[in-house]
Amino acid sequence: MSIHKNLLGGPEPTLLPEDEQPYRLLAEQSASPVQVAADFPTFSLAWAMLADDAFTEDHVVESYAYARTGYHRGLDALRRAGWKGHGPVPWDHRANRGFLRCLAALARAADSIKETEEADRCWQFLKDSSPEAYAELKR
Numbered sequence: 001m002s003i004h005k006n007l008l009g010g011p012e013p014t015l016l017p018e019d020e021q022p023y024r025l026l027a028e029q030s031a032s033p034v035q036v037a038a039d040f041p042t043f044s045l046a047w048a049m050l051a052d053d054a055f056t057e058d059h060v061v062e063s064y065a066y067a068r069t070g071y072h073r074g075l076d077a078l079r080r081a082g083w084k085g086h087g088p089v090p091w092d093h094r095a096n097r098g099f100l101r102c103l104a105a106l107a108r109a110a111d112s113i114k115e116t117e118e119a120d121r122c123w124q125f126l127k128d129s130s131p132e133a134y135a136e137l138k139r
Contacts, residue, residue: 011087016077016095022046023094042077044070044098051105060112067105074099091133100130104137 022040025031026049031039033053037046047070054063078089078099089096107122127134 011084013088013090013093014078014081014083014096015090015093016074016081016099018095019043042073044074044077044102046070046098047073048098048101048105051102051109055105055109055112060109063105064109064113067102067109070098070102071106074102086128089129089133091130091136096130097133100126100133101137103129104133 022036022043025036033046033049036043037050040046047066051063051066051070054066089100091097091100103122103126107119107126110122111119123138
């Protein structure tokens with residue numbers, strides 16, 4: 001019997017599996033986000049970091065490309081974890097943060113290149129997936 005029964009009747013939260021090695025490489029600063037993305041292409045956090053760095057440097061198209069890559073890699077991982085296209089993707093689960101950050105970065109970059117519909121769709125997707133991530137990242 002599960003003690004975490006979803007009383008609202010919706011899907012259970014999706015929690016992506018964690019791989020400690022890319023986190024360790026980034027934390028020890030022994031590898032850059034570029035190297036981590038190359039060595040662990042399914043690790044969305046590296047793509048999110050690249051997207052954020054590019055956006056900060058006013059390289060919006062590159063930011064968009066990095067964010068889109070991480071977003072799609074994250075969608076693949078979510079599906080492998082049992083996600084059916086909707087439902088919670090909790091911000092407080094560390095492994096989910098890369099995908100959620102990519103989603104926000106994609107929304108931000110899409111808005112910057114006047115892809116308004118995509119930006120709106122991505123922000124809504126983020127809000128629906130994780131209100132906490134939306135509150136944290138929509139600044």
